[in-house]
Amino acid sequence: xxxxxxxxxxxxxxxxxxxxxxxxSPSPVVAAMDTSGDPEVFIWNGGTKVWRSGPWxxxxxxxxxxxxTYKGMGFSFRFxxxxxxxxxxxxxxxxxxxxxxxLNSTAGGIIGGGGLLQRWTWLESAAAWGLYWYAPKDQCDxxxxxxxxxxxxxxxxxxxxxxxxxxxRSPASWAMRDGRDGCVRATPLDCGGNxxxxxxxxxxxxxxxxxxxxxxxxxxxxxxxxxxxxxxxLRNCSCTAYASANLTGAAGHRGCVMWTGGLxxxxxxxxxxxxxxxxxAAADLASIGKSKKKVSMAISVVVSITAALAxxxxxxxxxxxxxxKTKARKPGSTIWTASSRNKDGSExxxxxxxxxxxxxxxxxxxxxxxGFSTENKLGEGGxxxxxxGKLEDGQEIAVKTLSRxxxxxxxxxxxxxxxxxxxxxxxxxxxxxxxxxxxxxILIYEYMENKSLDxxxxxxxxxxxxxxxxxxxxxEGIARGLxxxxxxxxxxxxxxxxxTSNILLDKDMTPKISDFGMARMFGSDDTxxxxxxxxxxxxxxxxxxxxxxxxxxxxxxxxxxxxxxxIIAGKxxxxxxxxxxxxxxxxxxxxxxxxxxxxxxxxxxxxxxxNSDEVLKCLKVGLLCVQENPDDRPLMSQVLMMFASTDTxxxxxxxxxxxxxxxxxxxxxxxxxxxxSIVDSMTITMVEGR
Numbered sequence: 001x002x003x004x005x006x007x008x009x010x011x012x013x014x015x016x017x018x019x020x021x022x023x024x025s026p027s028p029v030v031a032a033m034d035t036s037g038d039p040e041v042f043i044w045n046g047g048t049k050v051w052r053s054g055p056w057x058x059x060x061x062x063x064x065x066x067x068x069t070y071k072g073m074g075f076s077f078r079f080x081x082x083x084x085x086x087x088x089x090x091x092x093x094x095x096x097x098x099x100x101x102x103l104n105s106t107a108g109g110i111i112g113g114g115g116l117l118q119r120w121t122w123l124e125s126a127a128a129w130g131l132y133w134y135a136p137k138d139q140c141d142x143x144x145x146x147x148x149x150x151x152x153x154x155x156x157x158x159x160x161x162x163x164x165x166x167x168x169r170s171p172a173s174w175a176m177r178d179g180r181d182g183c184v185r186a187t188p189l190d191c192g193g194n195x196x197x198x199x200x201x202x203x204x205x206x207x208x209x210x211x212x213x214x215x216x217x218x219x220x221x222x223x224x225x226x227x228x229x230x231x232x233x234l235r236n237c238s239c240t241a242y243a244s245a246n247l248t249g250a251a252g253h254r255g256c257v258m259w260t261g262g263l264x265x266x267x268x269x270x271x272x273x274x275x276x277x278x279x280x281a282a283a284d285l286a287s288i289g290k291s292k293k294k295v296s297m298a299i300s301v302v303v304s305i306t307a308a309l310a311x312x313x314x315x316x317x318x319x320x321x322x323x324x325k326t327k328a329r330k331p332g333s334t335i336w337t338a339s340s341r342n343k344d345g346s347e348x349x350x351x352x353x354x355x356x357x358x359x360x361x362x363x364x365x366x367x368x369x370x371g372f373s374t375e376n377k378l379g380e381g382g383x384x385x386x387x388x389g390k391l392e393d394g395q396e397i398a399v400k401t402l403s404r405x406x407x408x409x410x411x412x413x414x415x416x417x418x419x420x421x422x423x424x425x426x427x428x429x430x431x432x433x434x435x436x437x438x439x440x441x442i443l444i445y446e447y448m449e450n451k452s453l454d455x456x457x458x459x460x461x462x463x464x465x466x467x468x469x470x471x472x473x474x475x476e477g478i479a480r481g482l483x484x485x486x487x488x489x490x491x492x493x494x495x496x497x498x499x500t501s502n503i504l505l506d507k508d509m510t511p512k513i514s515d516f517g518m519a520r521m522f523g524s525d526d527t528x529x530x531x532x533x534x535x536x537x538x539x540x541x542x543x544x545x546x547x548x549x550x551x552x553x554x555x556x557x558x559x560x561x562x563x564x565x566x567i568i569a570g571k572x573x574x575x576x577x578x579x580x581x582x583x584x585x586x587x588x589x590x591x592x593x594x595x596x597x598x599x600x601x602x603x604x605x606x607x608x609x610x611n612s613d614e615v616l617k618c619l620k621v622g623l624l625c626v627q628e629n630p631d632d633r634p635l636m637s638q639v640l641m642m643f644a645s646t647d648t649x650x651x652x653x654x655x656x657x658x659x660x661x662x663x664x665x666x667x668x669x670x671x672x673x674x675x676x677s678i679v680d681s682m683t684i685t686m687v688e689g690r
Contacts, residue, residue, distance in 0.1 A: 001101060003041065004033035004080075004087030013087065017105035017115070021646040022613055027105035029115040037215030038245060038257050039086040043103070043115040043136075049143040050115040051136040052265055054211045055257070056081070056088070057274060058246040063141075063211045065272040066133065075099070098122035099132065104644050118644060128650045131641040138488055139424060140267045144214070147182025148262025151207070155270060155490065157422050163263070164205060165284035172393065175358065176432065177424065182262060187281040191237040203285045204230065204242070209273040212243050213263040220245055222255035229256030230277065236260075241278040357421040358433035365389065365435050365442055369399050378451070388447060396447035397432060401440045412517035413441055419516045423489055427481030429504055429514040448512065450505035453563075457500055463570050463603065468610035470509050471567050475618060476643055477511040478503060482560055483636040485513070486553045492522035494551060498559035499540045500566060520551070539574035543658035544630055554630035557639070558658065561625025564618055565589050570603030586626050586657035593619055593654070616648050623654035 005012050017029040028046040033039055038055035040063075054063030056079040061067060067077065075097075078089045092099050104116040119133040139145055139159055140152035146160035147169070153159055160179030168174040170181040189202050221229060226244055233239035238260040245255035263278065280288070368389035369376050378386045378398065387399040402413050420431040435442040453474065456462045466474075485493040495502075497518040504512045518536065536545065542558035545551045562573050565585055573585040589601050598619045599612060621642050627633050632655055634642070642651055 002087045002089040003031065004039070004085065005035050006085045006087065008084045015101065015103045015117075017103040020106055020611075022611065029103060029105040031103050031115075031117055033086055033088065034216060035086045037218040038220045039081055040215060041088065043117055045105075045114045051117070051141055052143055052214060053135075055215055055245070057244070058254075062273060063267075064135065065269055100129075116644065126652075129645065129647070131637075131644065134644075139426075144180070144182075144265040146179040146266070148264055149183040149185075150179050150266065152267040157424065157490070159424055163207065163266075163278055164288050165280045176395070177430065185281070185284075187283050189237070189279065189281050202234065202279055202281055204233075204277040205280050205285060205288055207266075207268065207276045207278060209269045209271060210243075210276040211265075211267045211269070211273055212257065212276050213241070213259055214265045215257055215259075217260065219258045219260075220255065221258070222246070224256055226256055229258060233258050233277075233279070239279065241276055243274060243276045247274060357417070357431060359437075360433050360435045360442075360444060362435050362437060362440065362442070364391070365399055365444065368392075368397060372399075372401070389444075395432075398445045398447045400443040400445065402442070413443070415519065416443065416516040419491075419493060419519050419521065422491065423485070423493075425481055425484040425489070427477045427511055427513060428484065429512040445514070446506075448504040449507040450509060452501050453503040453505060453511065453567075454500035456505070457566060457570060458572055460605065464605045466509075468606055468614070472611075472614055472618070474503070474505075474509065474511045475564055475567055476640075478513065478560060478563065479636060479639050479643065481511070481513040482556055483640060486556065486636050492553075494520050494522060494553055495556050495559070496520060496545075496551060497536050497540075498556055498563065499537050500563055503563070522553075539572065542630065543628060552630065553635065554633045557625045557633045557636060558630075560636070560639070561622045561633075562586065564622030564625065565601075568603065568615060568618055568622065569601050570605055584659060586623075586659060589619060590623055590654060590657050593623060613648055617642070617645075617651070620648065620651045620654060623657060624652060626657040627655045628658040629655070 002013050003015060012032065014033075015031040017027045019025045019027045028044075029050075030044045032042060032044065034042050040055050041053035041061065042049055043051040052063055053061040055061070059067075060077070076091050076093055078091070080087050090099075090101070099119060099121045102118045102120060104118060105114060115136075117135050118131060120129040121132045122128075123130040135141060138154050140154050144150075146152045149163050149166045150160050151163055153161065158177045158179070160174070160177070162168060162183035165186055166183035167186050168179070168181070169184050173179070173181050191202060221232075222245055224232070226242075229242045233242045236258075239258050240261060241259045241263055242256050245257050263276075266276070366372065368391050369387040370389075372385070372387055376387045376389065378388050380386065384401045387401070389397045389399050391397060417431070417434055420428070424430075429448070430446045431443065432446060433444045435444070450456070456466050482495070482498070485495060493516075495513065495516065495518070497515060498513070502513065502515040504514050506512065536559075538546070540559040540562050542551070542555040545555045545558075562585075566573060569585060569589070571585060589598075592598050592601050598616050601619060602610060602615055621634075621639060624642075625633055625639065645651070
């Protein structure tokens, strides 16, 4: 296939997504080549740019780092830009590989927004299509998340920062991790305005490993060297940056791209990308030079004293190790302020420096919640009461307090702070700050207008507000959030207490995973962990975790599967729902699917208004996630592949769910009975001998 523009024939070859998996009419989601600057592929959703490939650098698109790895997998790519056409095409050299490029309008990758470009390959062993590559992938793949002159880097928290010599246009927005306003210069450009050019002329600073900015309004010169472009850019007061247009010339580069105005959609990679040279005033260049010199001097000093300190450090480390071996930690001790107390009343010490987010004083939060008034109380969480508040700038917040009678202690409190403060994703609740200096330990979150998923899901009246499309979007959003935790964030994190009450909903019903007090960080080589302390909620806990204390990413997958089935049925798993047997929700759903009656599970409050293909796909995926053997459960990356698939019949057949044992007849309650016996969800902590 070819994507791009044939100028000679006057044709524009684009890829247009279907309106839905069952509706082949064209949607507003289109992948097309934009040739107004250095040609790039864009995904458009109507008039909105969703994703940008970056220009072709002679080897690959600068915004698709993994393209180069395709060559060893039997793929070859061709990009032509010769004045007659600007096209991209791919071929499969290995006749045994079957591949296709598809555009999905109903999914938006990890950033949402609608529009997902996918490369699929046929897996002969599984007799199914497997997702080989997709874009957009992460928050920096969104178009210009950090605004003009802002740089996005997924390896930093927060991901947005300004180019050196620039400052945030709106410091208040940046403090809330919203960088879309971008950055402005700290020092105005001189642009050769002074006679003494040797001391005041503007210059250029390099930004290594960059995905170069949007080239739509850039000037491309394929005939000039990089140094010639530098001189041209320096003479043009409007020119703000330049970079090589092609990295495969004899001298390592050929031609250049020059930008005017703000640099939009700029990101950096750890080891990919190319050098971008951006314009700075002489004063800022000097400042950067001094900073680099100081760093160099500091490194020299450190290296020179390291040898002298090596023996001392080794001895000190040995002493500390021995001290830790012999000193038992006092029961109930914590790592917070000296005035803090755990639920048993024991004291701890201050480690507030561990935090990477704003710390508010207690008086500010008390004022925001009107003295923690009962009128502002939203409910009770695992830590304690949750209140609605409003900061002085008008921002609405949710205030979670740690009560002395809480089922969770300060260790869980700090765990939540340290984990969620390092994470950023549209399907994770955003932590705004905390307060640890007053009589209460407090977490401050963005306010969720629509409370939690269980607030709607299990109320016969409110659940009618959740139509099927809303439920489907919620399921996909939770899946994207979990994928980020398990695979795409800086850390591999297992939530361990995923349930409907921990899925919050904003004003647009976008799901946000919350409550990270029980979460655990995994090492890159870890596959599972054994624990003596089993925490979580019955009805959502995987059997291997509840019974043996073994947890892994597959434990979260099980919890996700339970939530999917609850969303379809509008009923809790922890109840007895059966027509003729004594099965829980998981086993009942499995029985219905095996009997060809899967749609009988659907919540009657939907009144028959739903997409049956999507329901059956979600039912199958949910049951695959709750299979008894964790090895049989899919990873979240595979779950999203299944959601993106249009062929429900090709999905594997789910095996028996965990906890599918039949109940005693005395516990039987009809599925259709409106007042069926349901035990409220109960968060448990269980310590057992091993």
